[in-house]
Amino acid sequence: MSILGGVAALGRRTRTALISxxxxxxxxxxxxxxxxxxxxxxxxVLQQVHFIGNYSLLIIAVSGLFVxxxxxxQGYYTLNRYGSEEALGLLVALSLTRELGPVVTALLFAGRxxxxxxxxxxLMKAGEQLAAMEVMAVDPIRRVLAPRFLGGIxxxxxxxxxxxxxxxxxxxxxxxxxxxxxxxxxxxQMQNGVDVFNDVLNxxxxxxxxxxxxxxxxxxxxxxCRPTPEGVSRATTRTVVAGSLAVLGLDFxxxxxxxx
Amino acid sequence: MAPRYNGAMSQPDATEKSPLLSFDRVTLGxxxxxxxxxxxxxxxxxxxxxxxxxxxxxxxxxxxxxxGQLLPQSGTVTVFGQPLPNIKSSGLQSLRQRMGVxxxxxxxxxxxxxxxxxxxxxxxxxxxxxxxxxxxVLNTLEAxxxxxxxxxxxxxxxxxxxxxxALARAVVREPELVFYDEPFAGLDPISMGVTARLIRRLSDRxxxxxxLITHDVAESxxxxxxVYLVGQGELKAQGAPATLNKSTDPYVRQFxxxxxxxxxxxxxxxxxxxxxWCERQGVDQ
Numbered sequence: 253m254s255i256l257g258g259v260a261a262l263g264r265r266t267r268t269a270l271i272s273x274x275x276x277x278x279x280x281x282x283x284x285x286x287x288x289x290x291x292x293x294x295x296x297v298l299q300q301v302h303f304i305g306n307y308s309l310l311i312i313a314v315s316g317l318f319v320x321x322x323x324x325x326q327g328y329y330t331l332n333r334y335g336s337e338e339a340l341g342l343l344v345a346l347s348l349t350r351e352l353g354p355v356v357t358a359l360l361f362a363g364r365x366x367x368x369x370x371x372x373x374x375l376m377k378a379g380e381q382l383a384a385m386e387v388m389a390v391d392p393i394r395r396v397l398a399p400r401f402l403g404g405i406x407x408x409x410x411x412x413x414x415x416x417x418x419x420x421x422x423x424x425x426x427x428x429x430x431x432x433x434x435x436x437x438x439x440x441q442m443q444n445g446v447d448v449f450n451d452v453l454n455x456x457x458x459x460x461x462x463x464x465x466x467x468x469x470x471x472x473x474x475x476x477c478r479p480t481p482e483g484v485s486r487a488t489t490r491t492v493v494a495g496s497l498a499v500l501g502l503d504f505x506x507x508x509x510x511x512x
Numbered sequence: 513m514a515p516r517y518n519g520a521m522s523q524p525d526a527t528e529k530s531p532l533l534s535f536d537r538v539t540l541g542x543x544x545x546x547x548x549x550x551x552x553x554x555x556x557x558x559x560x561x562x563x564x565x566x567x568x569x570x571x572x573x574x575x576x577x578x579x580g581q582l583l584p585q586s587g588t589v590t591v592f593g594q595p596l597p598n599i600k601s602s603g604l605q606s607l608r609q610r611m612g613v614x615x616x617x618x619x620x621x622x623x624x625x626x627x628x629x630x631x632x633x634x635x636x637x638x639x640x641x642x643x644x645x646x647x648x649v650l651n652t653l654e655a656x657x658x659x660x661x662x663x664x665x666x667x668x669x670x671x672x673x674x675x676x677x678a679l680a681r682a683v684v685r686e687p688e689l690v691f692y693d694e695p696f697a698g699l700d701p702i703s704m705g706v707t708a709r710l711i712r713r714l715s716d717r718x719x720x721x722x723x724l725i726t727h728d729v730a731e732s733x734x735x736x737x738x739v740y741l742v743g744q745g746e747l748k749a750q751g752a753p754a755t756l757n758k759s760t761d762p763y764v765r766q767f768x769x770x771x772x773x774x775x776x777x778x779x780x781x782x783x784x785x786x787x788x789w790c791e792r793q794g795v796d797q
Contacts (some may be wrong), residue, residue, distance in 0.1 A: 375622075376621075379617070379619060379622065380615050380616075380617060380619035381619050381620075381621055381622070383581065383615070383619065384613070384615055384619035386581070386608075387579050387581065387608055387611070387613045388608065388609075388613075388632070388633050388636065389605040389606070389608035389609040389636075389637065390632075390633075390636045390637075391605075395636070
């Protein structure tokens with residue numbers, strides 16, 4: 253490929269990326285302006301919280317447990333060097349509430365709920381269900397997408413909280429039950445060291461932002477996909493890739509803003 | 513429970529008919545590709561109109577233009593007395609509430625059962641009690657012979673039954689203008705006859721206009737007041753079924769008789785793109 257061809261290809265890719273970003277921003281505004289449905293028909297949103305949240309619960313809880321186990325082991329071996337094993341509870345709690353809880357939950361959320369949302373919307377599009385709604389004078393963004401968007405935003409911090417809670421129990425099991433750290437020290441260090449606003453609230457804010465990002469990407473990919481089996485397949489893949497990268501990028505930005 | 517559609521088979525007085533849909537020198541297409549050009553037609557209330565033509569002739573495109581899903585490249589589409597391109601989104605929504613559409617592939621909501629699919633437009637637009645809604649939905653399902661299938665999931669019904677569910681959903685709100693995109697596709701002969709008579713009865717009883725987009729000559733000629741025949745990018749013929757049956761126009765005759773030879777070529781025409789593809793593949797045409 254000539255240099256000119258390379259520059260042209262780069263330009264095309266940049267333009268495509270910018271157009272896609274603009275379309276997503278427009279889509280986001282369309283979603284925001286239709287969130288009034290939560291007041292008129294809260295049941296639609298509750299159904300989605302159940303669908304998105306409940307069905308992700310098992311994978312989130314199991315993952316949280318194992319992450320807690322690993323934190324307990326790794327934390328003990330590091331703290332033991334400095335004779336600070338009692339601080340294990342604090343280390344596990346801070347790691348989970350500040351970082352691992354929101355981030356790992358969001359990554360799992362993108363893989364479990366995000367792909368499910370993209371495939372569902374994509375298949376509805378392929379089956380002309382969204383077009384049928386439009387012709388029935390039913391706004392599909394308001395009726396189908398807005399409740400799912402809100403469902404994702406509500407479910408994500410709850411799932412992150414469950415992840416952190418189960419993770420802390422996992423850390424406690426490894427540290428206290430298996431290794432033999434004093435249980436009073438484990439919990440009291442955690443109680444003294446974890447700040448509700450600085451640590452817990454910031455973790456909740458992170459998980460809400462990740463919930464917005466992942467659900468937005470999942471719905472956008474489903475809405476924009478080509479209405480074919482291949483198009484839906486590609487869209488679900490893009491949801492995982494873009495959703496995960498967005499979570500990691502946003503985590504860096506939020507951490508810099510919150511804890512620097 | 514008594515069937516809902518038991519009106520007389522008579523037509524409303526012709527003087528009461530008013531145009532619900534009109535196309536005035538309309539050109540339709542996608543991007544640079546023109547599907548139909550210079551199309552003019554008028555559909556009045558109470559009429560059953562059959563929009564016929566071969567596959568890909570633009571029948572569904574006409575429906576998309578009439579429902580505001582596709583804007584005309586030129587000309588004016590007027591629905592309920594309002595020109596479509598000038599209508600704002602909220603106006604279009606209120607016009608669409610007066611229409612019903614049976615989609616070619618049904619477009620039923622796969623996460624809802626039969627009852628909920630038919631109830632969907634009512635739940636979205638009408639503030640009726642749950643009891644009234646249930647009665648109305650069951651009556652409509654009874655009219656298409658599926659009252660006892662109300663509880664079934666879509667995965668539990670056949671393709672023909674799904675078409676009838678889609679038909680029930682299209683008419684449950686008693687719209688003024690109903691489009692049926694291939695209403696007879698996938699139906700057995702009994703269901704086909706029942707569906708055809710149902711469409712006719714509905715038009716007579718409600719005074720609504722029914723537009724059938726179909727290839728099925730026998731069933732549609734039996735119930736239609738007017739037939740429009742489109743093909744080769746234009747409106748080829750129009751008139752009452754009896755008039756078209758007597759037509760000696762080669763295009764009309766080939767379509768109605770299903771003849772292989774005639775003005776409509778069976779083979780897809782060779783295009784420059786195909787020639788280039790053959791070159792790349794290294795094959796002779």
